[in-house]
Amino acid sequence: MISAPSGAGKSSLTRALLATESNLALSVSVTTRAPRAHEEEGAHYFFRTEAQFEALVASGELLEWARVYGRGYGTPRAPVEAALAAGRDVVFDIDWQGHRQLRAALPADVVGLFVLPPSLAVLEARLRGRGTDDAAEITRRMQTARAEIAHAPEFDHVLVNAAFDTALAGCRAVLHAARLATSRLSGLPGFIAEFGA
Numbered sequence: 001m002i003s004a005p006s007g008a009g010k011s012s013l014t015r016a017l018l019a020t021e022s023n024l025a026l027s028v029s030v031t032t033r034a035p036r037a038h039e040e041e042g043a044h045y046f047f048r049t050e051a052q053f054e055a056l057v058a059s060g061e062l063l064e065w066a067r068v069y070g071r072g073y074g075t076p077r078a079p080v081e082a083a084l085a086a087g088r089d090v091v092f093d094i095d096w097q098g099h100r101q102l103r104a105a106l107p108a109d110v111v112g113l114f115v116l117p118p119s120l121a122v123l124e125a126r127l128r129g130r131g132t133d134d135a136a137e138i139t140r141r142m143q144t145a146r147a148e149i150a151h152a153p154e155f156d157h158v159l160v161n162a163a164f165d166t167a168l169a170g171c172r173a174v175l176h177a178a179r180l181a182t183s184r185l186s187g188l189p190g191f192i193a194e195f196g197a
Helices: 010-020 050-058 077-085 096-105 120-130 135-149 164-179 188-193
Strands: 024-026 062-068 071-076 089-091 113-116 157-160
Touching: 010 024, 010 089, 010 164, 050 062, 050 071, 062 077, 062 096, 071 077, 071 096, 077 089, 089 164, 113 164, 120 135, 157 164
Parallel strands: 024 089, 113 157
Antiparallel strands: 062 071
């Protein structure tokens, strides 16, 4: 589970992990916001109306959900459970609220990674460099970033995205270490028994 303030690089890191880790699936979130020009239904988000989103919440079809920037975001339960049942890891590009809820819903399966920018000045420059938000939106995102960063200690791991390749190597290290945790190696007792131990 990768969380970060907007502009810290979590989406870029997630995409890079997915491109190189064959047994990793992306959790595609539901949102009530309108799609951006490059976004496709089912690939980037599942775009739903407010009424549809509320129905998903009410029926328990979301593992977690939150309101961020006045819009609904949530994780559909069925695709995550199907991927886990098939033995695949699932990566989440999610905020700290979603991390809390998913950790409560799937306590044995969640490994949290919080990505920090090198500084607030760098974060603001990244947001301005995207060219997608006006000055008021950037100001709002910077205020939100400060509040989000305060939740970094709740995560299992924290890394600073100062150099993308270094940050990506850190993400991979967390993923690979999580895969090797004894609690996740379901066949370990039988394998060890073969050694007569």
